[in-house]
Amino acid sequence: MNKTIADLRKDYTQSGLVETDVDPNPFKQFQKWFDQALAAQLPEPNAMTLATVSQDGKPRARIVLLKNFNEQGFVVYTNYNSQKGQELAQNPWAALIFWWAELERQVRIEGSVEKVAESESDEYFHSRPVGSQLGAWASQQSQVIDNREVLEHQLQELEEIYQNKTIPRPPHWGGYRIVPQAIEFWQGRTNRLHDRLYYSLQEDQTWVIQRLSP
Numbered sequence: 001m002n003k004t005i006a007d008l009r010k011d012y013t014q015s016g017l018v019e020t021d022v023d024p025n026p027f028k029q030f031q032k033w034f035d036q037a038l039a040a041q042l043p044e045p046n047a048m049t050l051a052t053v054s055q056d057g058k059p060r061a062r063i064v065l066l067k068n069f070n071e072q073g074f075v076v077y078t079n080y081n082s083q084k085g086q087e088l089a090q091n092p093w094a095a096l097i098f099w100w101a102e103l104e105r106q107v108r109i110e111g112s113v114e115k116v117a118e119s120e121s122d123e124y125f126h127s128r129p130v131g132s133q134l135g136a137w138a139s140q141q142s143q144v145i146d147n148r149e150v151l152e153h154q155l156q157e158l159e160e161i162y163q164n165k166t167i168p169r170p171p172h173w174g175g176y177r178i179v180p181q182a183i184e185f186w187q188g189r190t191n192r193l194h195d196r197l198y199y200s201l202q203e204d205q206t207w208v209i210q211r212l213s214p
Contacts, residue, residue, distance in 0.1 A: 139151065197212075
């Protein structure tokens with residue numbers, strides 16, 4: 001018998017999440033969970049959903065890759081002229097979601113957004129494979145193009161221009177840092193009574209942990 005979408009369900013049984021087990025610092029707690037995702041050899045554990053808001057108030061989301069994080073925030077790189085770049089210029093707030101299905105875990109992050117320093121963007125750009133560097137020049141991200149050949153032709157021209165040369169970082173390409181105001185750690189539990197521990201940043205820059213009902 002074929003299942004309907006409504007019939008698709010899984011009971012989460014791997015582990016729980018209690019207040020005494022988590023670090024009072026959400027960045028250290030994230031590091032712990034991220035290290036466990038790496039150890040579990042999950043596919044692309046740094047993949048995350050980035051949600052922004054359009055000028056007319058409509059939410060938009062897409063999968064991007066986390067490229068750095070510390071207590072200053074979570075860093076992603078993109079084209080500043082892309083749809084998400086334009087939206088962040090208009091409304092510099094965003095949300096991130098990590099979903100590690102094999103560990104039955106989710107991390108949700110909300111915060112303000114700022115561009116990283118140009119030196120930081122330069123350093124990361126030049127650490128990328130040459131093909132990715134050229135791709136940042138070839139793609140006018142989010143713009144309508146006639147066909148795939150447009151991209152391939154632009155890439156070919158760039159390969160000829162920069163053959164045996166250092167490729168500069170495009171001025172329209174660089175990093176954003178999401179500076180968290182709130183971070184939630186979600187652990188799946190049986191009977192849909194999931195564990196949700198919510199860290200919120202206070203005015204004195206300390207973090208308060210609260211348990212949310214599932």
